[in-house]
Amino acid sequence: EADIYQTPRYLVIGTGKKITLECSQTMGHDKMYWYQQDPGMELHLIHYSYGVNSTEKGDLSSESTVSRIRTEHFPLTLESARPSHTSQYLCASTTGSTEAFFGQGTRLTVV
């Protein structure tokens, strides 16, 4: 069983609020990823990190930002939430030589 955790699982928040989605893994993986999944849609990579102090934008443009200060922690922040940010956000990690392990996701609703 994968040891990667996301909090909160569900979040309903008002427009303009700042939010941080948490992702932590206890497997010591260097590589971590954030995917965005709109309802009924495929997943798109929005951010990734290959190690501490390394972050890159993914294929899908996103207004969110990420940080990687510790190997095990890869939080995603939205400075000012909007209804268009309503989506599911999935965090994943891997050593690079194995498959990616995914967290349970955060379902974000911005009202």
Added chain:
Amino acid sequence: AQKVTQAQTEISVVEKEDVTLDCVYETRDTTYYLFWYKQPPSGELVFLIRRNSFDEQNEISGRYSWNFQKSTSSFNFTITASQVVDSAVYFCALSGSYNQGGKLIFGQGTELSVKP
């Protein structure tokens, strides 16, 4: 550019039927990796299988089997004797040689509904 196509958006079967989920991919890499993930209603992605481009052997795991054919760029997934618990969205995904497991290109997903 890399691309994964799952042409079947939704499939509905009756329990105990066999069902095949199609996956076609495009890539210019000579080394690449293909994956299948299951997403139950709870939302997490559950890893099912990884196959690298040099291994065209078919694989069977219990009721699940996978048919990888480089000649047709396909990596199809068959569930034998389907069960209600198989109901989920199934994603096929592709990654290049360097990224191997994490930087994935996903297909659109196939929603499988198994009715009792």
